[in-house]
Amino acid sequence: MIEEVERILKERGKQIESELEKAVPRKGIANLNEAVWYHLDSGGKRIRPVLAILTCEALKGDVSKVMPFAAACELLHNWLLVHDDIEDGDRVRRDKPAVWVRYGMAQGINIGDFMSEKVYELVLNSGVDVNTKLELISEIVETCVRTAEGQAMDMNLRGERKPEEKDYMKMIELKTAWYLTLPMVGGAIVAGRRDLSGKIKEFGMKIGPAFQIADDLLDLTKGKGRGEAGSDIKEGKRSIMVVHCASQCSESERKRLFGILGTARGRTRREDIEYVRRLFEKYGSLDYAMRRARSLAAESKKTTSSMPAGLRAVLDDFADYLAERKT
Amino acid sequence: MIEEVERILKERGKQIESELEKAVPRKGIANLNEAVWYHLDSGGKRIRPVLAILTCEALKGDVSKVMPFAAACELLHNWLLVHDDIEDGDRVRRDKPAVWVRYGMAQGINIGDFMSEKVYELVLNSGVDVNTKLELISEIVETCVRTAEGQAMDMNLRGERKPEEKDYMKMIELKTAWYLTLPMVGGAIVAGRRDLSGKIKEFGMKIGPAFQIADDLLDLTKGKGRGEAGSDIKEGKRSIMVVHCASQCSESERKRLFGILGTARGRTRREDIEYVRRLFEKYGSLDYAMRRARSLAAESKKTTSSMPAGLRAVLDDFADYLAERKT
Numbered sequence: 063m064i065e066e067v068e069r070i071l072k073e074r075g076k077q078i079e080s081e082l083e084k085a086v087p088r089k090g091i092a093n094l095n096e097a098v099w100y101h102l103d104s105g106g107k108r109i110r111p112v113l114a115i116l117t118c119e120a121l122k123g124d125v126s127k128v129m130p131f132a133a134a135c136e137l138l139h140n141w142l143l144v145h146d147d148i149e150d151g152d153r154v155r156r157d158k159p160a161v162w163v164r165y166g167m168a169q170g171i172n173i174g175d176f177m178s179e180k181v182y183e184l185v186l187n188s189g190v191d192v193n194t195k196l197e198l199i200s201e202i203v204e205t206c207v208r209t210a211e212g213q214a215m216d217m218n219l220r221g222e223r224k225p226e227e228k229d230y231m232k233m234i235e236l237k238t239a240w241y242l243t244l245p246m247v248g249g250a251i252v253a254g255r256r257d258l259s260g261k262i263k264e265f266g267m268k269i270g271p272a273f274q275i276a277d278d279l280l281d282l283t284k285g286k287g288r289g290e291a292g293s294d295i296k297e298g299k300r301s302i303m304v305v306h307c308a309s310q311c312s313e314s315e316r317k318r319l320f321g322i323l324g325t326a327r328g329r330t331r332r333e334d335i336e337y338v339r340r341l342f343e344k345y346g347s348l349d350y351a352m353r354r355a356r357s358l359a360a361e362s363k364k365t366t367s368s369m370p371a372g373l374r375a376v377l378d379d380f381a382d383y384l385a386e387r388k389t
Numbered sequence: 390m391i392e393e394v395e396r397i398l399k400e401r402g403k404q405i406e407s408e409l410e411k412a413v414p415r416k417g418i419a420n421l422n423e424a425v426w427y428h429l430d431s432g433g434k435r436i437r438p439v440l441a442i443l444t445c446e447a448l449k450g451d452v453s454k455v456m457p458f459a460a461a462c463e464l465l466h467n468w469l470l471v472h473d474d475i476e477d478g479d480r481v482r483r484d485k486p487a488v489w490v491r492y493g494m495a496q497g498i499n500i501g502d503f504m505s506e507k508v509y510e511l512v513l514n515s516g517v518d519v520n521t522k523l524e525l526i527s528e529i530v531e532t533c534v535r536t537a538e539g540q541a542m543d544m545n546l547r548g549e550r551k552p553e554e555k556d557y558m559k560m561i562e563l564k565t566a567w568y569l570t571l572p573m574v575g576g577a578i579v580a581g582r583r584d585l586s587g588k589i590k591e592f593g594m595k596i597g598p599a600f601q602i603a604d605d606l607l608d609l610t611k612g613k614g615r616g617e618a619g620s621d622i623k624e625g626k627r628s629i630m631v632v633h634c635a636s637q638c639s640e641s642e643r644k645r646l647f648g649i650l651g652t653a654r655g656r657t658r659r660e661d662i663e664y665v666r667r668l669f670e671k672y673g674s675l676d677y678a679m680r681r682a683r684s685l686a687a688e689s690k691k692t693t694s695s696m697p698a699g700l701r702a703v704l705d706d707f708a709d710y711l712a713e714r715k716t
Binding site: 090091092093094145148149150166167168169171172173174175176178179180182183186192193195196199200203204206207210211213214215217218 | 417418419420421472475476477493494495496498499500501502503505506507509510513519520522523526527530531533534537538540541542544545
């Protein structure tokens with residue numbers, strides 16, 4: 063998969079960039095156009111546009127026609143991050159000050175809103191026919207609605223002292239899986255294979271949660287470019303490890319765990335994060351998370367068996383890549 | 390106009406409400422669905438959906454078909470308010486705690502995002518044909534992009550100590566006029582009169598700024614349900630009165646004026662607001678604003694002369710109503 067991603071980025075990376083520049087010119091209104099590029103230039107793996115392109119290509123669609131939608135998927139991912147960072151109080155993104163830290167919170171909200179509308183502009187201005195445009199827009203809208211529902215559930219869960227795994231799973235399905243699935247669904251639609259969207263969503267609703275669990279784990283090891291490891295603990299996120307650990311540990315341990323999770327993020331100490339990590343280790347919550355990610359990835363691959371061979375190969379590779387990712 | 394608005398609200402008010410309830414059920418995810426309704430139930434004049442209906446009706450369109458779009462216009466107006474209140478630090482909206490005060494800032498941002506997507510869902514699920522849907526969506530997207538640009542300009546202007554009237558005018562055209570014009574444009578599109586959208590936009594780019602100036606004035610008299618009069622001064626907004634006054638007053642007065650506007654909103658004293666109001670009176674800035682609103686309203690009526698008689702009557706009435714509004 064990594065080779066495929068690199069091939070696509072080499073072949074199409076500049077085109078994705080130029081689609082984005084067409085939609086949001088680098089020069090424009092101060093604290094708006096430049097701010098979008100401040101964020102976009104900070105990087106990211108561009109996994110979503112690549113996924114749209116790979117899906118379209120595997121289904122023998124016209125890849126040039128999927129480019130605006132691919133760029134739209136990247137922009138969507140990034141506007142969600144811009145707002146997420148404000149909502150979570152994350153000050154660092156991809157090792158740089160987050161947009162809201164650089165431009166202020168008020169401009170930050172507006173920058174995200176602007177990006178969210180440009181997602182649709184990209185599709186509206188693309189070269190696909192009217193029905194395809196409407197189908198793509200419809201998929202984007204549903205995805206954004208589900209993502210917002212998941213985001214609300216995520217915040218609601220942070221008040222929970224006995225978070226249940228089924229609520230956690232529902233939350234990450236809404237918050238993460240939908241918008242990871244969107245590029246594949248859109249790639250299929252542009253390739254004229256709307257009939258596959260149901261199957262692709264089945265795949266996405268397994269691999270998306272696997273991806274989120276891998277992300278939960280990464281936060282404790284690499285810090286994901288958000289300053290330092292343990293950001294999720296400072297935010298009080300109910301990760302899969304928290305959910306698992308809380309169901310296993312003693313009452314006094316649970317009390318301390320949720321005490322730390324409930325502490326305002328600026329006041330969480332390094333030793334608190336260490337305590338939580340050791341508690342996760344004590345109850346095997348890290349191993350549990352890893353097993354859960356792998357089993358979801360394995361389940362996702364069961365859904366691809368009836369897909370066209372080319373697509374199946376891409377998605378199976380993708381499943382392995384995401385569940386094992388190290389960055 | 391007021392009679393027309395009341396007639397439409399009597400005939401169609403419940404339908405607007407039920408379109409909104411279809412899109413956002415009152416019960417759903419905690420701190421999300423209920424929060425949208427906390428905001429929507431706080432009132433508002435519903436002027437935008439009425440305008441969409443009146444335009445469609447005047448052009449002999451099928452009013453039942455414009456209802457989802459009319460509801461979408463109301464939802465759009467309201468999500469902008471939800472985010473605006475966070476961006477401006479306004480704690481009171483329609484005499485109740487603003488959404489972000491009631492639900493927290495993080496949920497507040499997400500609630501607005503959710504509403505903004507539901508705008509599109511309303512149009513996607515409406516009973517108009519594919520091309521009409523796409524045209525409506527395209528108009529909404531452009532409107533939201535322009536509004537975000539205007540919002541950024543508004544915030545940028547707050548740093549200006551010599552704000553120019555041309556920048557102020559450009560800003561309110563983007564920030565206010567576009568999304569006041571949208572309901573009329575959409576009403577015409579649903580009625581099959583897309584050919585009128587250019588003319589309607591000419592009208593809107595006059596009446597929209599007139600409306601904003603009337604709003605600037607209202608802030609100093611009625612307080613617009615945002616707690617108390619003078620909210621704009623606390624926020625440091627560059628209103629038309631600020632722009633005018635700063636171009637007329639002495640250097641020392643300007644210094645004090647911008648000193649007050651630059652004070653953090655919690656620290657602006659009642660006597661500061663009184664000082665600014667007296668300064669506006671001394672230099673005739675309130676009269677100037679009133680004259681400007683009236684002359685823009687008069688100009689707007691010049692653009693309606695070539696429109697079909699029924700639409701002309703509606704828009705002329707609307708122009709008088711908006712420029713003279715007292716609440």
